[in-house]
Amino acid sequence: MRLLLVEDDALLGDGIKAGLAQAGFSVDWVKDGVAADLSLSTGHYAAVVLDLGLPRLSGLDLLRRMRAAGRKVPVLILTARDAVEDRIKGLDSGADDYMVKPFDLHELAARLRALIRRSAGEAAPRLCVGEVELDPAARGVAFRGRAVDLPSREFALLHALMLNAGRVLTREQLAERLYAWGEEIESNAIDVHIHHLRRKLLPGLIRTVRGVGYMMPREEHA
Secondary structure (H helix, E strand, O other): OEEEEEOOOHHHHHHHHHHHHHOOOEEEEEOOHHHHHHHHHHOOOOEEEEOOOOOOOOHHHHHHHHHHOOOOOOEEEEEOOOOHHHHHHHHHOOOOEEEEOOOOHHHHHHHHHHHHHHHOOOOOOOEEEOOEEEEOOOOEEEEOOEEEOOOHHHHHHHHHHHHOOOOOEEHHHHHHHHOOOOOOOOOOHHHHHHHHHHHHOOOOOOEEEOOOEEEOOOOOOO
16 A cells, blocks of 8 residues: 655654555655645555644645545644644544654554555455455455465555455556555556466456456455
């Protein structure tokens, strides 16, 4: 899943980005509110990690602008401001969660997984579509009860398709969910990942909608 990290502290931002990447996220990192606003208008993100004390445009102002524009992407505020009044203001301005620095990276990753899950309408920690079960926290996949080893890109692609089961996603939408800025992507990368997933799971598990993209039907496959 692709995240937007908005943090102006270079050392902290670098550590958060590395930690979240290790947890399986693709992370775009910007250092001020204006750059974040531009990124949100041009890219698709599963969630935003937002500091409050930002240059050019504060985190709260950015958050209010996002919600006023109808952007529903989940936002987790990550800040040193620990007063109850600050928490209330952040949550009432449209944040979905609030964490105070210093923090634990494992907890941050878990909270982000929960936000992404809830934003997709999923309550259970594991996703199940037909005979496929995916555990985002353990980064595990099972098909008909048998564990299936998937590299990170294939896991992320399957995760995106399962979160959007029943909906068609274009190649561009899938690429946006998998790749952060600066990551090289071949023109046929999504098609190759789909081919590998079909081979490892079931040929008919992921459907091609010609001229549009791919989808994972909600119904169970025989």
